[in-house]
Amino acid sequence: MDNVTLFPSRPIAATQDQPKRVAIRRRSDLLATALTVAFALAAAFTLTLAMAALLYDGPLLSFGPGGLWIGRAPDPAGGRVALSAFTLSQRLAGAVAICLLTAPIMFILHEARGLFRLYADGIVFAFANARRIKFMGVGLILYSVAPFVANRVIMLAGVTNDPIWFHLDEVMSLIFGALAFVIADVMEFGREIEQERDGFV
Numbered sequence: 001m002d003n004v005t006l007f008p009s010r011p012i013a014a015t016q017d018q019p020k021r022v023a024i025r026r027r028s029d030l031l032a033t034a035l036t037v038a039f040a041l042a043a044a045f046t047l048t049l050a051m052a053a054l055l056y057d058g059p060l061l062s063f064g065p066g067g068l069w070i071g072r073a074p075d076p077a078g079g080r081v082a083l084s085a086f087t088l089s090q091r092l093a094g095a096v097a098i099c100l101l102t103a104p105i106m107f108i109l110h111e112a113r114g115l116f117r118l119y120a121d122g123i124v125f126a127f128a129n130a131r132r133i134k135f136m137g138v139g140l141i142l143y144s145v146a147p148f149v150a151n152r153v154i155m156l157a158g159v160t161n162d163p164i165w166f167h168l169d170e171v172m173s174l175i176f177g178a179l180a181f182v183i184a185d186v187m188e189f190g191r192e193i194e195q196e197r198d199g200f201v
Helices: 019-055 088-120 125-156 168-199
Strands: 062-063 067-070
Touching: 019 067, 019 088, 088 125, 125 168
Parallel strands: none
Antiparallel strands: 062 067
16 A cells, blocks of 8 residues: 655745745845846946947047947057047947947846845745746856957947957856756756655655
8 A cells, every 4th residue: 555645736935934945035135136236237337338339429438459448538559549530320339239248247137136036935946946047048148249249240330340359258158158057957856856845745
């Protein structure tokens, strides 16, 4: 006679809170709030910088090796030129390039905020958690290719090629983006174990 009885799986968020889970929920709530603020600041910075690249003609912005220089006046000896030297279409391409460079960062912040909001709600091992982690991995992969795409955009607009657009952090971002998918798979496996544990008495 089988003494194991199968019961319907209980939602993980409905399990009795333990001290560690309470601590995780509290800290996750704080992190979700911080990430919301960071997302808002990143969006505001992107919009401000893109508009400045498109319209600003003062001494606090210039373009040269490494891209857009903030707080550096034009300096021909250093290869930095005033933004007024570019046509409107070139400046528009520069604004698009700025958005391309910062969009993956905002996407990662958005998904990280959603992940920690789930943790704050007591949802730890769930499909939604794994999906958020995979989206963060996508954001990291997009971040790794964004400089290349942005560089090609300004090249097509006729702006001088930036010889130092590639950095090691793009490679690291690609690696961690791939790792995020593995972590998400582990998260889904943990969910299956949790459901099996809760379904048997």
